[in-house]
Amino acid sequence: MSSLPLPPSVLRPSWIEVDLDAIEHNVAQIRARLDGVRLLVVVKADAYGLGAVQVSRVLEKCGVDCLGVVCLDEALQLRNAGIRLPILNMGAILPQHADRVVKQHLEQVVSDIETAQAISAAALKHNAPASVHLKIDTGMSRYGMPWQEVGERFGPLFQLPHLRWIGAMSHFANSDGLDKSFPLLQLSRFLQARQHLTEKGIQLPIWHICNSGGTCDLPQAHLDMVRVGLMVYGYYPDPEVQKPFDLHPALSLKSVMVAVRELQRGDSVGYGRRYMAKTRERIAVLPIGYADGFDRKLRNVGQVLLHGCLVPIIGGLCMDACFIRIEDVPEARCGDTATLIGRQGDLEISPHDIAAQIGSVSYEVMARLGKRLPRVYLHHGTVCETVNQLCP
Ligand SMILES: Cc1ncc(COP(=O)(O)O)c(C=O)c1O
Incomplete structure (x- = not known):
C-alpha cells in the first residue's frame, strides 16, 4: 500500500490509512460466532483513533446492533453525522444534560437515583420514553451500582415513569489474561444480581458484560450482547487470549x-x-x-x-x-x-x-x-x- 497515490487533500507526508474492508471482515468474523447474541461495537475515543463517523457508517451497513460511546459529545457527533443506529452512552452524564439523551434517542447507562430521575423528567417533558441500562459494578470499582446492592437499591429507579429499562451491563477488569478466575467471579456476581431482580419480578431484556477478551475466551459470558472494540479494528486484546477469529488489521x-x-x-x-x-x-x-x-x-x-x-x-x-x-x-x-x-x-x-x-x-x-x-x-x-x- 505504500504505492497508494495520496489524494490531494492529504498535505502532510505522514498519515493514517484505515482499511474499511478489514472492519467489515472482522465484524462478519465475530458475528458468525455469536449465535444470535447482539453485537455492540465500541466506537469511543474516535473509534480508537480510526475515526468514529467513518467507522460507524460502515458498521451501520454491516448491521451491527448498537454503537458504544462514553460521553454525550461522542454520541452527538455520530447523530450529527446522520448515524441512526442505537447508541449506548456507557459513560456518566450530569443530570442537567438528560434532555440530550432523550432528544437524540440515545440509550444511557444509569446507576444512581439522581441521574434516573433527571432522565425520567426529561422523558416526561418530551413525552418520549428513554431507554436506559442499569450499570452494575462487579469488580472494576469504577462505575455502577455495587452488585450486592442491586436487589434492594434498584426498586426506586425501576418505579420512575417513562424509563424503558432495556438492559443491564457490567465490565470485566481482566478478561484478557490467562487466569480467568476473576472474570468468572465477576460473571457470577452479575448473574446473581440478575437473579435478585428476577426474584423481585423484574426482567431486564439485554444483559451484557463481555469486551473483546470475554468475547474470545468466555462464550458462557456472551449472554444477550457483547461489546467489542479492539477486535473489530483487527487486534486481539492480548497475545494470551484464544484467537478464534481471523482478524484483519484495519x-x-x-x-x-x-x-x-x-x-x-x-x-x-x-x-x-x-x-x-x-x-x-x-x-x-x-x-x-x-x-x-x-x-x-x-x-x-x-x-x-x-x-x-x-x-x-x-x-x-x-x-x-x-x-x-x-x-x-x-x-x-x-x-x-x-x-x-x-x-x-x-x-x-x-x-x-x-x-x-x-x-x-x-x-x-x-x-x-x-x-x-x-x-x-x-x-x-x-x-x-x-x-x-x-x-x-
Ligand atoms: C464499557 C466498555 N465496554 C467494552 C469495551 C470494549 O473493549 P475492547 O476494546 O477490549 O473490546 C470498552 C473499552 O474499553 C469499555 O469501556
Missing part, C-alpha cells in the same frame, strides 16, 4: 522520508544528542513525532518498515519528527514511504508491538494517534474518503 500509519543525512563517526542526532554515530552511517528523517502520538519512549527501541525491512528508530523523538537508521537499506531514497504501524511484505508492526516497546497497551497506542494526522479511508481497495481535521 490501521496503517505511514510517513515519507523527507530528509536523508550521511553521518560521520561521532556526529550526534536530535535533541539531547542521545544517539552518536559509531561509524559512517546513513539516517533519514520521518516527519512524525510525539505530538502525533508517536511515543518518545520509542527512542532507540522502536522500528519502522522500509522496503520490506525493519529499520531502527534512533535518537530522541522530536515533537514533529523522528530519525531512522537506513544504513542497511542501500536502496532507500528521500521520498520513500516508511510504515510505522502496518504491514510491508511479510513483516508487520502492530499497535501491540509498539505497546510492548513503550510499556503500554495497544489501546493507548491507537487512541493517542493525533488529530494532525490525516485519515485516508480505503474501501474495496481504493480511497473512498479522506479526513484532514486541520483544514477540512
Whole structure:
C-alpha cells in the first residue's frame, strides 16, 4: 500500500490509512460466532483513533446492533453525522444534560437515583420514553451500582415513569489474561444480581458484560450482547487470549522520508544528542513525532518498515519528527514511504508491538494517534474518503 497515490487533500507526508474492508471482515468474523447474541461495537475515543463517523457508517451497513460511546459529545457527533443506529452512552452524564439523551434517542447507562430521575423528567417533558441500562459494578470499582446492592437499591429507579429499562451491563477488569478466575467471579456476581431482580419480578431484556477478551475466551459470558472494540479494528486484546477469529488489521500509519543525512563517526542526532554515530552511517528523517502520538519512549527501541525491512528508530523523538537508521537499506531514497504501524511484505508492526516497546497497551497506542494526522479511508481497495481535521 505504500504505492497508494495520496489524494490531494492529504498535505502532510505522514498519515493514517484505515482499511474499511478489514472492519467489515472482522465484524462478519465475530458475528458468525455469536449465535444470535447482539453485537455492540465500541466506537469511543474516535473509534480508537480510526475515526468514529467513518467507522460507524460502515458498521451501520454491516448491521451491527448498537454503537458504544462514553460521553454525550461522542454520541452527538455520530447523530450529527446522520448515524441512526442505537447508541449506548456507557459513560456518566450530569443530570442537567438528560434532555440530550432523550432528544437524540440515545440509550444511557444509569446507576444512581439522581441521574434516573433527571432522565425520567426529561422523558416526561418530551413525552418520549428513554431507554436506559442499569450499570452494575462487579469488580472494576469504577462505575455502577455495587452488585450486592442491586436487589434492594434498584426498586426506586425501576418505579420512575417513562424509563424503558432495556438492559443491564457490567465490565470485566481482566478478561484478557490467562487466569480467568476473576472474570468468572465477576460473571457470577452479575448473574446473581440478575437473579435478585428476577426474584423481585423484574426482567431486564439485554444483559451484557463481555469486551473483546470475554468475547474470545468466555462464550458462557456472551449472554444477550457483547461489546467489542479492539477486535473489530483487527487486534486481539492480548497475545494470551484464544484467537478464534481471523482478524484483519484495519490501521496503517505511514510517513515519507523527507530528509536523508550521511553521518560521520561521532556526529550526534536530535535533541539531547542521545544517539552518536559509531561509524559512517546513513539516517533519514520521518516527519512524525510525539505530538502525533508517536511515543518518545520509542527512542532507540522502536522500528519502522522500509522496503520490506525493519529499520531502527534512533535518537530522541522530536515533537514533529523522528530519525531512522537506513544504513542497511542501500536502496532507500528521500521520498520513500516508511510504515510505522502496518504491514510491508511479510513483516508487520502492530499497535501491540509498539505497546510492548513503550510499556503500554495497544489501546493507548491507537487512541493517542493525533488529530494532525490525516485519515485516508480505503474501501474495496481504493480511497473512498479522506479526513484532514486541520483544514477540512
Ligand atoms: C464499557 C466498555 N465496554 C467494552 C469495551 C470494549 O473493549 P475492547 O476494546 O477490549 O473490546 C470498552 C473499552 O474499553 C469499555 O469501556
